[in-house]
Amino acid sequence: xxxxxxxxxxxxxxxxxxxxxxxxxxxxxxxxxxxxxxxxxxxxxxxxxxxxxxxxxxxxxxxxxxxxxxxxxxxxxxxxxxxxxxxxxxxxxxxxxxxxxxxxxxxxxxxxxxxxxxxxxxxxxxxxxxxxxxxxxxxxxxxxxxxxxxxxxxxxxxxxxxxxxxxxxxxxxxxxxxxxxxxxxxxxxxxxxxxxxxxxxxxxxxxxxxxxxxxxxxxxxxxxxxxxxxxxxxxxxxxxxxxxxxxxxxxxxxxxxxxxxxxxxxxxxxxxxxxxxxxxxxxxxxxxxxxxxxxxxxxxxxxxxxxxxxxxxxxxxxxxxxxxxxxxxxxxxxxxxxxxxxxxxxxxxxxxxxxxxx
Numbered sequence: 238x239x240x241x242x243x244x245x246x247x248x249x250x251x252x253x254x255x256x257x258x259x260x261x262x263x264x265x266x267x268x269x270x271x272x273x274x275x276x277x278x279x280x281x282x283x284x285x286x287x288x289x290x291x292x293x294x295x296x297x298x299x300x301x302x303x304x305x306x307x308x309x310x311x312x313x314x315x316x317x318x319x320x321x322x323x324x325x326x327x328x329x330x331x332x333x334x335x336x337x338x339x340x341x342x343x344x345x346x347x348x349x350x351x352x353x354x355x356x357x358x359x360x361x362x363x364x365x366x367x368x369x370x371x372x373x374x375x376x377x378x379x380x381x382x383x384x385x386x387x388x389x390x391x392x393x394x395x396x397x398x399x400x401x402x403x404x405x406x407x408x409x410x411x412x413x414x415x416x417x418x419x420x421x422x423x424x425x426x427x428x429x430x431x432x433x434x435x436x437x438x439x440x441x442x443x444x445x446x447x448x449x450x451x452x453x454x455x456x457x458x459x460x461x462x463x464x465x466x467x468x469x470x471x472x473x474x475x476x477x478x479x480x481x482x483x484x485x486x487x488x489x490x491x492x493x494x495x496x497x498x499x500x501x502x503x504x505x506x507x508x509x510x511x512x513x514x515x516x517x518x519x520x521x522x523x524x525x526x527x528x529x530x531x532x533x534x535x536x537x538x539x540x541x542x543x544x545x546x547x548x549x550x551x552x553x554x555x556x557x558x559x560x561x562x563x564x565x566x567x568x569x570x571x572x573x574x575x576x577x578x579x580x581x582x583x584x585x586x587x588x589x590x591x592x593x594x595x
Contacts (some may be wrong), residue, residue, distance in 0.1 A: 264314060265324075266588055267285065270321075273333060275322070276333040276334065278559055279345075280490075280494070282411070284487060287359065288354060289589040290589040295314070295318070296468045303458075303461060338500070347578075350578035350582040350583075354583065355487060357586065363484060369481065373481030376482055377485020377489055378489040381489025381492055395430060397452045406456075415487065428552060497565070497574070498562065500558075501561060504542075505546070513539070513542065515554070
């Protein structure tokens, strides 16, 4: 009888095991939560991908695309992420914005739970803990603490090189858990310049808009390409230390999500109001503002807005629109917040259970 291990036998060799990756439905759910997170100020879509145990595959897929490698698994993976994100943005954007404006504590409580629910699975990638794990975790926590409490707004000069660097920083930060690209633009004093360039290209001086958008776009592509490949290499070469850094970023991302906060300048959370102030400061009359924005401001309302915000630049108005202040919660809000945190944690644990990095 022929030995089954004899290579001269005629039996067909066993097929090489193929990694099928995470279940497609979990990837779509990850994209859905990523899109929902991007609708909530202070919450990063990358945090949800990390909490569900999809981050390593996410980074690997982006790295494949940026290196022009036609990996079908990477293309399908990112496609499923995109489908989930578009579904959540299309279906829940109105609800999410309403909750953020009027009941921010609800959304923040839910996302605190969903974020921390990913800690146990990520911790498995760091065991057994050693010096590198401790150091990586502390560095991640320090980065998020700096973003939450330690950074102040600056103003960079406007030139092509700066736009490239800003694009690289803002776009690459979007694939890091807990880091918001729009928040970094605000800190760098470039939010209105970059976002305004889109409107300028579409409705104003196209060349002025493109002079900002093109270098920012080049920087964004370079930043995402560089960071994704660096992260992929780090996760492969130093998996424990790299996952520990991600663990620190994940835990630290909740530092700015204390649920019981509300807008300090609630009227500025409305984009049309901010645009109205800018137009009024620029010399437009109330009728022209209403005609352009489709609003119904009267003279008294316009005068009140000018008196309070007429001295602020567009960047300062945007910064004020996201400024928060704490309030004293009721007993019912405390109970609701605790239940939402628990519900968010259970949801993430359920969706991310058994997650594998590859």
